[in-house]
Every structure is written in C-alpha cells, then in structure tokens.
Amino acid sequence: MTRVYLREICLSFGRFHLFDGLSFECPEHAYLCLVGPSGCGKTTLLRIVAGLTHPDSGDIMIGGARVNDLPPWGRGVGLAFQNYALYPHLSVAENLAFPLRARTRKDRVRGAELHRRVRDMAALLQIEPLLHRSVTQLSGGQQQRVALGRSLICNPRVLLLDEPIAHLDVRLRYQMRLELKRLHQRAGTTTIQVTHDQQEALAVADIVAVLKDGQLEQIGPPLKLYRHPATAFVAAFIGDPPMSILRAELITDDGELALRISEAVIPLPRKFIRNLTGARSTKVLLGLRPTQVALADYAGPHTVAGIIYSHEIVGRQLELVLAIGNDRLRYRTDRVLRVSVGEHVNVSLALDNARLFDGGTGRCLGADDDIAELGTVETV
Amino acid sequence: MPAIEFLSVTKRYPDGTVAVSSLDLAIEPAEYVCLLGPSGCGKSSTLRMLAGLEEVSEGELRLDGRAINGLPAQRRDMAMVFENYALYPHLNVFDNIAMPLVARGRAASEICTRVARVAEALQISDLLKRYPAQLSGGQRQRVGVGRAIVRRPSTFLLDEPFGHLEAYLRLQLRAEFRRLHERLGTTTLHITHDHEEAAAVSDRIAVIEQGRLQQFGTFLELLDNPVNRFVAEFIGSPPINLLPAQLTGSENGPCVKVGPAKVPLPMARTAGLSQAVASEQLTFGVRPEDVYFDTQDTSETLFGDVVAIEPQGDFSLITVDITVGTIRAMMSSTTILRRGQRVGLRFDVSRAHLFAADGHSLLVPPVRPAGKAR
C-alpha cells in the first residue's frame, strides 16, 4: 500500500495562508499530476510530501503510516527537482550511486551490487555511454534523465517529479513525456508530478488535480476535467484552447429561461433548466469552447456583438479573440479571413454543450450525469 | 521599397565562427516579421547587426533603401526590447522609460507627460517609483516595452521578448503585441525559438538555422510547404512524424515504401521527381493530424501496436509502434482504443512530405487556397 494521503494540511508564511486545511489523495500505483498557475502551492505540496517543507498542521500519510516526523530519507520517496539539482562535482555514475551510499539507508549497497544497480538504471534510461562523464557536460535532456535515475535508483515507494520536462525544447518534451508515461506503466510506482502545463498533465496523468491559491479546484481523470470542469477556473485553465468565460444573466423571456449576454438574449436549452435550482443568483458564468462559437453574417436577436481584440494563427487555424463587454471570447476557424483589430463582428453561440457556473462561487451548475458519460478513450 | 533589407549579410566573429552567412531578407514597411530558429542559429546576431550593436562583416544592410552599415546604433532610430529586458538596475521605472527622451534632451515636462501616458497604457503607473530588482518578470518586460514605445521609432526589434515569462503571460502578451503592432503600424522584427509564438504574432516568418535562411513565408506556407526537413521538424506541434522510406514505382506511378507499406503519391505532387533519388534512403514526413486509422488491409496500410494514448481534450495523441519507428497520430478522444491494440494507419498523402538524404523537400507543394490568412 503506497497510497499518499494528505489530511487537513495547513501552512502559512507569516500572515499569508497558503494551505488552509487542504486534503487530497493519490491512490496506489496512480500517476497524479498537480497543475495550477504559479504560486498556487503545487511545488510546496510536493515538498511537503518529500519532507522538505513542514506543514503547520495536518497529517502526511504514505502507505497508511503517518510520516510527519520522519526525515526526507525515511519516507521512501524519490524526488526529481525542476533544475535537476545534480551534484556538479560528481560524474553521472557517482550521481546515480550517491543515494545508494547514504549511511542512513538500511539497504545500503556497496561494491559490485552498487555498480550493478547503477548500470541497470543507466540502461533503463538509455544513458549508459554517459556514465563516466561529468554532469556539467550533459545536455538538458541528458541531465533530466540522470535526475530521474537518481530519484528512482533506491526503488522509492513514491516518485515525486517537480516540472521534470519544463526546461526541454518542444520536440524533446513530447518524447520525454511519453517516456515518463511508459516508465510508469512498466514500474507502477505511485507518482506525483508537478507541472504548469495542463496539456502535459492531461497527456501523462491518470489523475489530474487542479490547484488554485492553495485550494483544490478539482481532482479527477484528465478527460473528466476537460469535459466536466467543476469550476469556472478549471474550465478556463484546462484544454488548448481552454473555455472562454462570459458573464451572463439569467432572465425569463416569454416565460422561457434565457441568458442575457451584453445586449443579446439567448434561450437556454431545456436540459440546463433542472440544474439551475442550485443557482444562488441570476448572475452566471458561461463557459464555451471555441468550437461552440460561430461567426454570424448578420446581427440577429440571438447573436452577440463583439469587437476583434486580437487575432493569431494557431496551427492551421485562425484564432480570433473577441471582446464582449469586458470578457474575451475565443473563436477558431479553418477559413481564410481578412480581419483587423477593432472590427465589429457578431457571433452565435451553441449552448448545448456549454457549461454554466455560478456567478459568485464559480462552481459548476448541474450534475455531470446529464451529459454523455466520459472517457471513451481507454487509458489502461 | 522594402523598409529593411539584408543584402548577402555575413557576420563573422574574431574567433572565426560564422554566425550569419550571406543572408538575404527584405522586410516590407509595417510588416511584422519573426526570425525563428533554435538557440545559436544566428537569429540574435542578425537582429543585433540591424540594431547596430554588432558590425556587419560582409554585405549591406539597408534601411529605407539607404546603406546603414557604418551608422552607430544611436542614429538608426530603432527601439529594442531585450531578452533580459536590459533595464538600468540603478534607475527606477520612471527613469528607465524616460531614458530615450533624456538622451534626446527633451524638456522635463514633456518627458513627464509621455512617460505617464506610456505607463498608463501598459498598466504600470503605480510602479514608476520602483527599481527593476523589485519587479516581477512580467512587470520588467512591460517596462522594457515602455522604454521602446515612449518615442515613435522607425523599427521595433524584439529579442525573445517572452523568453523568461510564464506560459499564461506569454499567451496574453502575444495578443497585446499583435494589437500594438496593428495600432502603431511600425515595422517589427521579432526573434523567437517558439514556432507557436511566431505563428501567433507575425505576418511572415524567416526560419534560420546554422546562420542560413532556410525559408521565409507565412506560417501556413512553412507548415504545409517546408523546403527541407529542418523546417518541417521545427514547425508544427505535435512534431511531424519522420520515417525512413524508399521510392519505388508501381502501375499507378511512383510510390513511397515505408516499412512494409507502399504509399502511392498523387501525380500532381511527383512532377520533377527525378529517378536519381530512387536509390537513396529518403525520409517520409507526415503530421499527426494527417494520419488516419484504417481497418482495411490494403498495401498502403501500415500496421502497428498502440503504445501510448495521451488525451489532450477533444483529441488524443496515439503513439503507434510500427517496426520501422513510431508514429504519432491525432484522433478524436471519443474513439475507443486500448493500449496494445493492433491498428492500421493511412496517411493523407496530399499533405505528406518526402525528404532527400540531404534534407531538401522532393514533392511539389500541396495546393493551398491563395491569399494571406490575415
């Protein structure tokens, strides 16, 4: 049992409370990604698990035992740092062997056994030819492998990765994230990774946890977060492109419920109606993916007027950022358009697959069950 | 007349390294051009020669048709945003932004109003008394921009302006840069190694590698019509699949042999394909979005096992192990797939590429609707 469980973690720096009773769980053998904007506390959380930062209160449980009072080396964790933190005065082999030589380790190994373990790890990570080089001569990708090897060599119960591939170039990043995923599939070590890149998190993780200001916004399988964001923040954070969030007002129009977005009034599909009982006010947030937005040729009663705020090319598509009141709405098209900043346009919105969030709390209005069940891609 | 012209410009350093070799590039007035390339490719040297921070070793540099090789940077009327922002550490934000005006001996009252206006536009009015060391990366970057736009220069030079910023700030700022450009209409040269950033902000992109211009065109031209393997690899995300291949013939015309599969090439794209390359080891390139799943067992289908599934939202990246390599395919995330499952793959050959051993592209460019995207 190497489940990691944090219960009621509180941590403050002076008057600033980062965590105020945060709890979350990473099941055994899971690959969990912590994502969130910088300053959300994701790295601090990882350091709390590793034992490098001590919470003011709360329990850290690894494999069912409370480890708060154990030093980092007693917790059976491997940690790979964002900047790799290799020992620059040692060679690759010595870096890999360093944890095995520690005097605090009960299973301390020496001699031939040590060499064998180092060689095996190097083989696993395909860095055998580098073993006798100084780590300062390695490329970023190679250093990253060494750092990973050093955190894995003691067969940790829990592997902790802090932005493991953030410093690599694009192509290497695609390659390494695949390797991380396959490594995990082979070894099955419970893994917690911190990343700021939600695309990376969706790609590698079994479970994604979104943090914001030290609070857990949502935790769940990648596609669940993508399709059923629990809060407006998650909706605007997950996905490329993420959802655009528009402020709207619930009104009654001819006895039917409708949304008012700036001037426009758009009837609300029936399926939303039974979810709205939980709404506390008439102010709501509407979350839309660019695919749910279409340019309209004319201004009609159901179209929303906007101004082109900016435009960019994304892949083979053109993305328009439209200013609707103070909100920004993203729209993507394959068509070739000639547009310029400041132009007035009208858009129609397809609300069938849109998400509604409470205007005050930002929480999603409506249960998940009314939308087709998630996860059609199996990630066994 | 182009606003900026590089006429076979070469930059050679005293130690003999050639950073830029006979570069020819013409930038139109009011154009936003990105210099794109990996680090150390010479794009920075190019920009710095234009700025006047480095001397041109050979060739001629022209601004509005006049040679400016010997003109000191102070008199080129360009403004630059540096990668590390290059703020004066001993001056506060106000004095930093004011420096270009102070250098020109403007009156104190004019300086005050202009700095105030710029600071307001960049939303840094409340930071004017702070020193660079007290600012966050994003704030420093704004000050760097403010210093550049406090006067109206002929040209903006941006050296990796988002290099040290967080991802979300980058996304936000590139929209701001595009807006600013459309408002001011100033000719802009922007350096970056990130092709997505280049695509987002620029009108045209110059891809540079090892000091040489590889290709100069719009992003879509680069994406669908790369002149060589380097451009194809460098542009596009997720990256293009590259597989070893040979050219063979069949009753329907030339074919590409990839592993066991024979992929026929459309006639329109094989014109001028010489038989000389038939014996060469070629590289077949296809983008993940142009790979399809196919259950039929035809001679052009490649079979392999799914080794990884990476959900990305509406679509997932599927990595398939075909014995001659791995292929990444992009497909809707509603499709049901399992790791280890055997699948057949086919390619959209109208968008595929074939590269010779020396890297240059062999096929006729795919047909694209003409006209600028913007």
Place this chain on the structure above:
Amino acid sequence: MQRTALRATLAVLIGPSLLLLTALNVAPFFLGVYMSLYYWSLANLGPPRFLGLLNYEYLFADYRFIDSIKVSLLFVVLSVATELVLGTTLAFVFSSRARGMASLRRISLLPVMVMPLVAGLVWFYLFNPTYGTVTWLCYAVGLGRIPFLTKDWLALLCLVIADVWQWTPLVMVVVFAALQSIPEYCYEAGKMDGLSQRQMLWRITLPLIRPAIVVIMILRAIDSFRNIELVYMMTRGGSGTETLPWYIYSTAFIDGNLGSAAAMAVVMVLFVTVLTQFLVGRLRYRQA
C-alpha cells in the same frame, strides 16, 4: 524531534568559532576597558593601581595624543584620496581591450599582498638621504638632496607614497571588476536609447561603479588608519609621523604604560567601530 537534531548540528557548526571569537575579541575588549581604568605598568611588578577615569582625563589633555589623531587622519585622507583617484583612473585605462593589458594588470597587482614590513623596508632604503635611489633621482633632476624622512611634512608624505604604492593596485582592480561587472546590456540599451558617450559615462557607468568605490574607500580608510608597519620601519614616529597606532604602541611597549595605552586603544576602537558600521551597512545592503 527533528528540530533538536537541527539545533545540535547548528551548535556543532558554529559553536567553536563563536567560542574562539569570544575568547579573542570580546574578552580582550572588556579587559582593555578594565585596564584603561588602572595604572598598569609593564615594568612594575606590583599589582595595578585603580585610577578611575584618570587615564582618560590625562589623554585629552595630552597634546601628543590629539596630534597623533590629527596625523593619522591626515595620513588616511591623503593616502586614500590619492589611491581612489589614481586607482579609478587606472581602472578605466586597464579596461581598454588592447593586447597585453591583462598581463600588465596582473603584474601591477604584485604590491598588494606584499608584507607591509617589507614595503616599509624597501621604501626606507629608497628614501635614504645618503644613498637612496629616490633621493638620487631627485638630485639627478636638479632638486638637490632632499632629506625625505627627516623633514616634517615630507616624512608623512613618504609614508603616504609607500601606502599608495602598495594599495593603488587593489583600488584599481576593485574598480576594474566593478566596471567589468556592468552588464553589457546596459550599454546596449543605452545605445538603443540614443545616449552619447558622455551620457553613458555619467548616466550609466559612474552610478553603477559608485557602490564598489564606496566599499573600497571605507575598507582602505579602516586599513590605513590602523597601519603601523610603515611608521615602524620608516620613521619610528619621528618628524611629525606619530600616528595614533604608533603612539599607542610606543606608550604601551616602549614606555611600558599599558593602562594609558589601553585608554587610547578604547578611543581608537570606538573610532574604528564608527567606520566599520558604515562598511557593514554597505555590505548588508549589498547582500540584501
């Protein structure tokens, strides 16, 4: 539990040094204050006699003491000012990228760490009135035989020259390092902003090397204020070169009046502490 372990580690790490420093700095300081209240003679074998503040009263009536402070200050001001002006100018000279400059800079550093006593010895020889090389050089250019070390204001000047010889290279290399550490981008930004050469000097270079100049100035002031070797070798306090350290030294170990010397030492420590606080403030600022 972990916290106790950390405390023990910390004690092991910094305990011995603190003990040593207490024994050799804090204890002597208080002993010095204590001694200054006594008639404490080197020669007298009897117990020291308590005087109260009498030593201090005598001190401020002692014109030699007041004069020695004046001489010391004059020495400090003259030598440090010369070193700063010369050193800073030379730092700009050595910043030129001409070939061979690096080797020249390296050679010019040689005097910095020379034993001050040896510096005194050599300059004593150079200034010797009957066969000193400098004396001869002055004579050769028609200035006559100048009695450098025995003429009142000249003797102090000789000390200043020796001090300048030894320490100008340090000032030079410190300012040089400060110049080198000005990031190239500052000048590049200046060029893009359209600054002229003169504006670059006044608006970028000088403000950026100022902190280094202030630090080295205070350091040199503290150091030359406590210098005793040059006086010891070259003049032994004669001809208007009786600096404060020399006066304290001679009172204590030539006249054997430890109590009175201790009183002077206490005054001197207070003096230096003020200077040190300036320096520490600077270093604190640099570290923040």
Place this chain on the structure above:
Amino acid sequence: MREATIPPPASRHRSVGHWRPLRTGGLLAVAVAFVGWCVFPFYIMITTALKTDPQIFAWPPVWLFHPVLRNMQNAFFVVGGRSALFFLMNSIIVTAVSTILAVLLGSMTAYGLARFHFPGDRNIAFFILSTRFAPPVAFVIPTYVLVERVGLLDTRLALIIVYTAANVSFVTWILRGFFVDIPKEIEEAALVDGYRHIEIFWRVALPLIKPGVITTGILCAVFSWNEFLYAMILTQSRASTLPVYLSQFSGSTTLVWDQYMAVGVIAVLPVLLAAWWLEKHLVRGMTFGAVR
C-alpha cells in the same frame, strides 16, 4: 522625416578607425608606466640583496654589477646565534596550522549561518565580520596580558590561536557568500537521498565551493604570513616569525641592508606567487564579497 535622421555614414565611421591605434597606444603607455612604478621597488629590493656593501651605499647608485649570493647565505646560515632559517620555520608552521584551522572552523560556521535560519543569525554574521576590522594595536595590549597570564608568551601556539581567530571571521564571511550561492535544491536532493546535514556539508557543499575555499585559504595564509604586530608583542625569541626578524633592522645600529633585503625577498616571494595565482578571485576576497 525618418530619412532626415540618417546622415551619410561613411566619413564618421572612418574617423573612429583612424584614431583608435593612437588612443590604444596612449593607454598602453600609461599602463606600462604604472606597472613600472609598481615593479620598481621589487627591482631595488632584489638587486640590493645581490649587491655588495660598497655597491649598496654608492652615490650615485650602481645600476650594473656582478650579483653575489653571499648575502643570502649570510642571512640564513651565518648571522650570530640564530639564522633567518629559524624564523622562516616558525612562520611556515604558524601560517600552515592557523590557516587550516581557520578554514575548517570558518567553513563550518559559514555553512551554519548560510543554511540554518534562527533568530539573530544575520546579526551574528555581522558581528563575526566586524571583528575582522578591529584595530590590532588596540587589541594587542589586553591580548598580551591574557597570553602572559595563561603562560603562552613566546609560543607558536599563542600566535596560531590569535591568527586562527582573526582568520575565522574572514573565512566565515567570505564562504557564507559562496554557500548562499549554492542552489538549495542540490542540498535538498542529498537530504532526500539520505544524508544528514553534517554529511551534506562535507560531501556536497564543501566540494562545490572548492575554488572559494582555496582562495580564502590562500588569503588567510597571506595574512598570517604577513602579520607583524602580534608576532612582535607575543613572541620574544623562540616563536618569532619572519616579520619579527625583519623588524629588528629598524632598531639596529648597523645597516646590514643586504641581509635584510635577502630575507625580504624570501618573505615576499611566496606571497607574490599567491597574488599572481589569485588574480581573478582577489577582488571578491579583499572586498569581503561586496565586489565580484
């Protein structure tokens, strides 16, 4: 309007190129003159050590002569009861031991202050630094009394302790800066890898700042080697170091320039080598880390 700001470029560019060699030549001349001034006393010292008495006392000075090595031999083997060799040995022992001790204790303290945060840690650091600036002439008086009381007068141990204390503050301050510069993550990695703080200090932190340790060590050695006042006061004969030997010249009635210059050369030579070698790191050391 834009065109008006661009003058014909060629002439201006050339004029700069024309003056450059002259300017460089002028700067080189100034630099050479300065170097000459710096080196001249060394030249006099070395030549004097190699001259005979009549040449030393000659007016005008003798510039060309046959060097003799007799003075060196005199200094080290002949003079009176005790040769300079004896002082040299004392100097070497005192310098070596005090340097090793100071680097050891100082690096430990520096590490403690750099890595452990406790109330008043910075004040302790500044207290340690300020002891370095204490005027020796003020502290030598009570120290003399203390050393006399514990019966260590005229022993090498006394000098070793005093020099160690003086250098500990220096080492602590400089190395603290070096330790602070080590990325914290490297040491945290070692913590996760299973090492205790003291082990991390020895096996990770100290090796990482080796250049700093060597530099600091050399500067300490130079200080101990050159120190005069304490050596003069705390020793009489048995434990006296080279500076004490040299200081005897000042009081003596006979002017044996040749011998003293010879000893001076010996006293200065190792230090010159150190200065030559340290060139790059000298600034950081001598300014207590304020300028790098």
